[in-house]
Amino acid sequence: MITRWPGERLQSFNRFSKMMEEMFGTEEFRGTWTPMVDVKETPKVLTFIAELPGMHEKDVEVELIGDTLTIRGSREFTKEEDKDEYVRIERNYGTFQRSFTLDIPVKQDEILASFKNGLLTVTVPKSEDRPGRKIQVKGT
Numbered sequence: 001m002i003t004r005w006p007g008e009r010l011q012s013f014n015r016f017s018k019m020m021e022e023m024f025g026t027e028e029f030r031g032t033w034t035p036m037v038d039v040k041e042t043p044k045v046l047t048f049i050a051e052l053p054g055m056h057e058k059d060v061e062v063e064l065i066g067d068t069l070t071i072r073g074s075r076e077f078t079k080e081e082d083k084d085e086y087v088r089i090e091r092n093y094g095t096f097q098r099s100f101t102l103d104i105p106v107k108q109d110e111i112l113a114s115f116k117n118g119l120l121t122v123t124v125p126k127s128e129d130r131p132g133r134k135i136q137v138k139g140t
Helices: 007-024 026-030
Strands: 037-041 045-051 060-065 068-075 094-101 112-116 119-125
16 A cells, blocks of 8 residues: 655655755665574574565675674665655665674584575584683782
């Protein structure tokens, strides 16, 4: 169902949108979004499942630097469609980035990422090695 706004409200909304675009620029005003991500933990694996409808694997990047796992990407408005014909746009477009701090040692070389039906699944195997050392307590 398409919701049509009465003309006066639509004109006010259009003026507000243009003012925001002039102040912040189009990309800054509508250019970022945050996908939903579920995180599952088992004794051997951390699994991150990101909801990215309408996207493809080429639009997404997964990176581990230090103990931070980052998922980033971009979903653009299709060029074939004319934005001016839309009465309302509620889907998110532009860039996104989600970062997660891994507070446990992981097997960096065994991390896998797969994409199917709009879901990105990142599987992070936990490391059996728990580096550490005994610290001697000294008196003063």
